[in-house]
Amino acid sequence: MAIRRCRTRSWVTNPALLDIVAAMNETEAETALAPLGGASGLPSPRMGRPEQTRIIAMCNQKGGVGKTTTTINLAGALAEYGRRVLVCDCDPQGNATTGLKVPMLDHEAGPTQATTVIEMRDPHPLVAKTKVENIDVLPASMDMVFLPSRLRETGAALQYYARMLAHFHGEYDDILLDMRPALDTDTDAQTAAANGAIVMVDVDEWAMKAVKMQVAQHKKIMAGLGRESLDILGLVIGRVTKPMGDFDATVYKMLRNHPRIPCIGEVPVRSADLKEARNAGLPVVFFRPKSDTAGFFRSIATNAKLVTAA
Ligand SMILES: Nc1ncnc2c1ncn2[C@@H]1O[C@H](COP(=O)(O)OP(=O)(O)O)[C@@H](O)[C@H]1O
Numbered sequence: 001m002a003i004r005r006c007r008t009r010s011w012v013t014n015p016a017l018l019d020i021v022a023a024m025n026e027t028e029a030e031t032a033l034a035p036l037g038g039a040s041g042l043p044s045p046r047m048g049r050p051e052q053t054r055i056i057a058m059c060n061q062k063g064g065v066g067k068t069t070t071t072i073n074l075a076g077a078l079a080e081y082g083r084r085v086l087v088c089d090c091d092p093q094g095n096a097t098t099g100l101k102v103p104m105l106d107h108e109a110g111p112t113q114a115t116t117v118i119e120m121r122d123p124h125p126l127v128a129k130t131k132v133e134n135i136d137v138l139p140a141s142m143d144m145v146f147l148p149s150r151l152r153e154t155g156a157a158l159q160y161y162a163r164m165l166a167h168f169h170g171e172y173d174d175i176l177l178d179m180r181p182a183l184d185t186d187t188d189a190q191t192a193a194a195n196g197a198i199v200m201v202d203v204d205e206w207a208m209k210a211v212k213m214q215v216a217q218h219k220k221i222m223a224g225l226g227r228e229s230l231d232i233l234g235l236v237i238g239r240v241t242k243p244m245g246d247f248d249a250t251v252y253k254m255l256r257n258h259p260r261i262p263c264i265g266e267v268p269v270r271s272a273d274l275k276e277a278r279n280a281g282l283p284v285v286f287f288r289p290k291s292d293t294a295g296f297f298r299s300i301a302t303n304a305k306l307v308t309a310a
Pocket residue numbers: 062063064065066067068069070095181200238239240267268269270271274
């Protein structure tokens with residue numbers, strides 16, 4: 001079966017990749033996404049009208065693919081275009097929080113994102129400013145590790161992040177949800193609050209399976225809410241190293257040419273720019289605006305149609 005499917009992609013010759021190609025085909029079949037561009041072939045309407053707050057889930061249940069790096073730096077690119085951005089750090093590791101030089105919340109000292117979500121409180125008192133005027137952070141805290149079980153106990157987990165984030169409607173143009181690598185009650189609730197998603201991947205043979213699982217989970221969540229499928233703005237390939245060996249080159253080509261989800265950008269490995277920017281608590285578009293690294297994130301913002309290129 002897998003071999004027959006591969007005939008349409010004759011450039012895949014490595015037997016180890018047949019499973020991935022099968023997964024890619026299953027992604028098409030099982031997730032039954034609307035065709036890109038809509039039935040008419042015209043660009044499909046992107047989520048939200050300009051005056052509305054857009055909530056974007058930066059997701060993949062696979063860790064270390066560049067979700068947090070892209071969240072921080074896409075926030076920078078959006079802010080540079082004049083958009084007001086809230087980074088909601090959904091990962092108890094708190095890398096988006098500390099990466100923007102904001103302290104994590106201490107659950108022993110007061111309310112946290114986790115208690116605010118569960119107790120349905122106004123999250124505004126938790127919001128922290130960053131060094132960039134247009135970027136605020138809703139910080140993470142260690143007690144978020146208990147969120148999946150606390151949300152499960154509510155019996156209506158999918159409602160909770162949407163209710164919390166509704167407090168920010170109209171105040172920010174974009175809310176980026178930097179999600180943890182999991183498919184769990186908390187990530188489901190965050191996805192349910194989103195109107196769009198950017199799926200981060202890396203060049204790895206498990207990447208395609210991860211995309212398949214992620215998209216299937218989106219579909220399940222949306223079905224549970226009686227909504228149409230989540231608007232997937234695209235794939236972003238993080239941590240790209242070139243030149244590549246044949247195996248990686250084939251995986252990369254499959255990701256770039258995914259049949260249903262457009263690849264809207266890639267971020268080559270740029271440790272100096274990205275780590276120095278992070279150390280300064282700044283997105284790279286502000287830290288090193290003329291670098292090619294800054295350009296990668298501007299491209300993601302425009303390719304995702306989150307902003308219009310000047
Ligand atoms: N383009 C890149 N160049 C160099 N290092 C990167 C790049 N993207 C991510 N990293 C590094 O890889 C690690 C994982 O990235 P991260 O953004 O934290 O991934 P995730 O949030 O998906 O777990 C981090 O140490 C980060 O600094």
